[in-house]
Amino acid sequence: MRVHVADHPLITHKLSVLRDQRTSSPVFRQLTEELVTLLAYEATRNVKVSPIEITTPVTTTMGVKISEPRPIVVPILRAGLGMLEGLVKLLPTAEVGFLGMVRDEETFEPTTYAERLPDDLSDRQCFAIDPMLATGGSLAAAIQFLFNRGAKDVTAICLLGTPEGVAAIEAMAGDRDVTLVLGALDERLNEKGYIVPGLGDAGDRLYGTV
Ligand code: PRP
Numbered sequence: 001m002r003v004h005v006a007d008h009p010l011i012t013h014k015l016s017v018l019r020d021q022r023t024s025s026p027v028f029r030q031l032t033e034e035l036v037t038l039l040a041y042e043a044t045r046n047v048k049v050s051p052i053e054i055t056t057p058v059t060t061t062m063g064v065k066i067s068e069p070r071p072i073v074v075p076i077l078r079a080g081l082g083m084l085e086g087l088v089k090l091l092p093t094a095e096v097g098f099l100g101m102v103r104d105e106e107t108f109e110p111t112t113y114a115e116r117l118p119d120d121l122s123d124r125q126c127f128a129i130d131p132m133l134a135t136g137g138s139l140a141a142a143i144q145f146l147f148n149r150g151a152k153d154v155t156a157i158c159l160l161g162t163p164e165g166v167a168a169i170e171a172m173a174g175d176r177d178v179t180l181v182l183g184a185l186d187e188r189l190n191e192k193g194y195i196v197p198g199l200g201d202a203g204d205r206l207y208g209t210v
């Protein structure tokens with residue numbers, strides 16, 4: 001598994017505002033979108049492209065286009081939805097599938113409550129998006145789900161992760177093709193399974209408490 005932790009002052013600046021408990025939901029949503037666009041630069045580094053011939057106003061030359069089958073972006077509901085716009089702006093030809101997952105706040109076990117994805121993901125490059133990698137249970141289950149459907153490789157983009165979460169994804173990935181791109185690697189999990197220092201409950205901060 002490849003792990004990339006961002007190291008860029010713009011990303012750290014935007015994450016600092018996101019972490020601040022005084023940041024309102026509209027600003028939080030805007031920053032989440034901007035952050036995923038910045039992280040997508042690294043996350044899409046290995047997106048498959050095919051050569052094409054193009055004609056400029058001056059001459060004919062070779063370029064590339066994103067290969068078929070098109071990549072698929074999978075936001076993990078609910079909080080992952082906040083990252084969708086930022087990624088599809090950069091990958092406008094991608095398809096979008098949805099996975100609804102919620103973790104039990106006592107046991108931290110994730111449950112899948114919704115799924116809208118192609119039955120066959122053979123040869124598809126998948127981009128799973130979820131702002132928070134805490135115990136790793138939710139993302140590990142999501143990645144396993146995509147591989148069970150035949151995904152070729154999975155790149156996950158999270159705004160914040162923990163060492164525990166990264167280890168959980170490493171353990172589930174084994175020798176499969178998984179890339180993890182993080183905005184920051186935080187210190188640890190607390191006893192409530194929250195990321196420390198973290199930013200609190202990402203879904204609540206994006207959409208309010210439900
Ligand atoms: C949050 C977050 C991740 C998960 C991370 O979702 O968006 O999906 O928790 O925790 P884990 O790494 O320990 O599994 P939550 O279950 O709160 O649902 P929500 O997106 O609907 O708020």
Ligand code: URA
Nearest residue numbers: 134194195200201202
């Ligand atoms: N889910 C969140 O939204 N925040 C955390 O810190 C952990 C899990």
